[in-house]
Amino acid sequence: MFMAAASKEISKLTARFSDPLRERRYHEYALSFYSRKDRYMLYAAVAVYILYGFLDLLTLTNATFMILTVRIFCALGAFLIIRFSMTKMGRQYFQELAGMLMLVAGLSIALMIWMEGNIDTPPYYVGLIVVAMVSTGLIRLTVPRTLFVLLTVFTAFCLATWQMPVDVGRIAATFFIFSSFMLAGVSNYLLEMSRRHEFIKHEERLRLHEQLEQMVADAKSSLKRKSAILNILTHVFRTPLHQIIGYAQILEQESLGKQQHPEYVEYSEHIHSAGQNLLRLVQRLMKHGRLEAGTIRFTPERVSANELVECAMSGVSQKATDKKVHIAYERSNISVQADASLIEDALFEIIENAVEATPEGSSVNIRVEKTNSHVMFYVEDEGPGIDNEQLEQIRNSMEMTEEFLSVSEKLSLGVTLAEKIIALHKGELDMRRTGDTGTIVEIRLPLKQSGTDQEDRSEEPSEPEEPQRVSA
Template identity: 25%
Template sequence: MRRLSLRSRLLLLTSGLLLAGLTLVSAAVAGNLERYQLNRIDDQLTALTAILTGVSAGGPPESIDTGGRPELLDAALDLIGAPYLVYLDADGTVAGGLRTSGLDSGELPPTDELGDLPADGTPVNLPAADGDGRWRVVSVAAAGWDGTVVAAAPLDTADATIDRLRVTSIVSGAVLLVLLTAIGWFALGRGLRPLRRIEHTAAAIAGGDLTRRVPGIGASTTEIGHLAASLNTMLGQLERAFADRAAAEARMRTFLSDVSHELRTPLVGIKGSAELYRMGALPERADVDAAMLRIDREATRLTALTEDLLLLARLDEGPEGQLDRAPMDLRTLAGDARHDLRSLDASRPVELTGPDGVGPPGPAPVDADENRLRQVVANLVGNAVTHTPAGSSVRIGVGTVGGRAVLDVIDEGPGMSAEQAERVFDRFYRANSSRERSGGASAGLGLSIARSLARAHGGDVELRTRLGDGARFRLTLPLLPSDPEHPPSSSS
């Protein structure tokens, strides 16, 4: 069976509740009115029987002669609310009575049932002798003689009133139910319109349009407004997540491509040299030694590349576990970096200064793994030597800036464009992608490793550069809290 829509289910639910409510209200009103009518008749009959019991103390009264004008008696009986009065002997036979002239014996309650009534004044319902109609009867023991006084009133008027009320309630309730159901159908359609707009937005997103958002379909203080805001927040996060996943997949494809290329180059060299030896193309000892030297060089490149990739993987998985921290001062690394630069290129002027090349070098105490930081600084120094003209000056600055320990490597090389600077820390990225990757060329992992190691220490490696204006690589680390008993070591 096809499930009903939310609109139909809500309408059926509200209509059912409305119908139940109208039915209960109608039943309660009809019941209260019926009790009121019966109580009123009972009070009249009880009062009348009490009066008649007192006036008939000597026995049943004689029949009243209306003198040919029965309407006088009818009016009197109608006035007191008891069109039928009966006096019964002890054996239940009728000893006398009065009744409205318009009533025949078939419309009266059966005489044989009157003698069975309790004589304590309890009101009782009796059917008419012909079965058409009901009577309300009260029987009271007579005073002064052995008999009972019975007063009866028909319930036709009361029953007709109750029936008209019930018919009116049913008709008016049905009209009201139909009217409110129709109003509810349109009201629910309008109320559920925001959900349909949310449904259309979700369908568009499922179709691939991740930029779609739920439009403003309600005030921010309403439930639908909160729902729309929450959905838009979720959709924004989903869009970013999909974009990040796509970017990660693209980076992974690039990474695998670069790794494959980097591994293939030395492997081709090793395989080629081994193939030449197997084919006997290396007859001389000198040729064999040269082939072994090439194999050793390419194997060294493979080992270094593998160690770099393993280090990056470990830093991604658990950076803190790769560090052996101890108090130290970055001035130690800055002084060693100056010596390394001079040994790599004796023609370069190398200056040791404060941060940004201003002032003398200052203290920069940190809690760090010295060997790992040496690897960071070595990468920065090697980058400056590789990508700047021979003989160009380099400044190494050390000190504190903004409550952080910093170490700068500033060169006067060609600099980089904004696009190159944005990607320079990516793995396997080279500013000059056309450069050959053999002959000891860098695999493009140095700066990526440097930044990963810096971030593992709670710091970073930052770049400030511009085409034709050199570059400044800055290592920033948290300062070591001052401890006079354990000052960090330093050298210049």
């Protein structure tokens, strides 16, 4: 389909685009392929043309002086044409200048044949074949220009040999030149059609590239608008939420006097709890939007892994106590280069999900390990576990589904937020099921963040200490 549509845009007779503007763009495209090397090769071709003068000295018998004079003047003219093609105007009309160069070479050789009156000594028709080859292959003249040069030169050759006797040498030379010119014209036509088809593909690639760039720009603009709207909404929600939470806390604590009905205290507790959960969700959405927009501040520093885990555990300790879930953490002497506040948030999300997924009376185990290049945080719960087919969908989606609500109503958003924070640190987050029940989350952080000059200094004391266990 593409080649058929492209063929309709190119004239099969002249191998030119029907649209003049497109033809002009094609010439600009073709000129981009010409370089100094091409002109150096033209210089070399003119040098070979001059060297044939030594063959003239050895073989010419009738018009040696005139032929050498023609050769020298044509060579000087060719050098001037090539030199002019290096100027700004010359580059614009390179095709015309190159066609003129080939025409001068072909006509001069035909003139030499006429002045010498001999077609075999020296064999000038070989030079005409070289002119056809250079016109087709090296200079890449367009089809009309190539046909004009070849027909003009062949006509000049026929006129130069018109008065010569018809013998085997003349017949053979005429046949060789005619067949060479015909093959040169056909090959030039096929190559030109191929180059124009390639130009059409080039334009299509440019068009697709521009569309892709526009799509990327639209996506970035959409992301900025979405982040701006999200930030506005979160700021709008936070003020009334703080008021709701504050008033609910006053009612819950009966700060203004005893409630007449005990149910009011219970209702106040529910309002207070729901308000805190909603405020936490708004804060998560705000941070998620800032991470997606790349506007969050990232300041990595050397920090103790114990400090990161214990700060995250402190935010979940009350929930774990209420649910009678035991959080076990084995302290270690490991440090990592990271943004402490962001990693604390990521660990908090993972630990909170683990506590919510763990049944009452069970435990959540946390440990930290270190390799030559990474620090690994492991959070393992004893919950019902998640199917491996669902894990990837949970990690990459903010959408809630009924299957995930049975584990945690905040699981998808929490894991997504944690993974974005880990990705900001050039780390990885991996979730997998352990046996029939339970899920283990592994966070891998590089020891040193790229682009920082801080050294990897561990916080090991002078004397090794026994590992301590922290429980919540």
